[in-house]
Amino acid sequence: MMRVGTVLALLVSLAGGAVTSQAPELxxxxxxRLNGALEELAKVVARFEEDAARHTLRLDEALAVYGDAEEPFLRDRGLSMRRVIERFERLEQQSVRLAELPPPLRPLAVFVNPDGDVLKGAMQDFEPAVPLTAHGMIWTASGLLAGFGLYKGLAFPFRRRRRAARVPGR
Structure with a gap:
């Protein structure tokens, strides 16, 4: 018959494995979602660059025109466009980094430096998947080990008390 501690260790390990097995799918x-956002932002930036070029302006010059405008709306629009361009560049860099990483390391890159809007959308629409790939199995195994280690770490103080209570003569 299995002891309660063994059953708990197995359950916590399985829960850890189940959770981390979803990291590659996330x-x-x-x-x-990142690449979809990049495609849309690329269109916006390209249109802005085309508009600037039609007026013989480079991108930085067109932004400066907005920044120098007396009308607050135009200055705000220039700031908005500057933020769009900066976000586009950040997402582009992240997309390149993700593409260069081996699949088992991609979840780490997402967790370390995600784009908040993209991650929020991915989490809202997230659908779990069965980990049938090698990197899915790596994450499953790491979660199983982490869950087992968590259980052992939490159970350790209780095991010492139980052993002390069994010692004869005390």
Missing amino acids: AQQYRQ
């Missing part, structure tokens, strides 16, 4: 769904 990274994949994040990456898909």
Whole structure:
């Protein structure tokens, strides 16, 4: 018959494995949303660059025109466009980094430095997947080990008390 501690260790380990097995799928769904956002931002930035070029302005010059405008609306619009361009550049860099990483490391890159809007959307629409890939199994195994280690760490103080209570003569 299995002891309660063994059953708890198994359950916590399985829960850890189940949770971490989804990391590659979350990274994949994040990456898909990231690339979708990049495509849309690229269109906005390209249109802005085309408009600037039609007036013989470079991108930085067009932004400066907005910044120098007397009308507050135009200055605000210039700031908005500057933020769009900066976000586009950040997402582009992140997309390149994710593409260069081996699949088992992609979840770490997502967790370390995600784009808040992209991650929020990925989490809202997240659908778990069965980990049938090698990197899915790596994450499952790491979660199983982490869950088992967590259980052992939490159970350790209680095991010492139980052993002390069993010692004869006390």
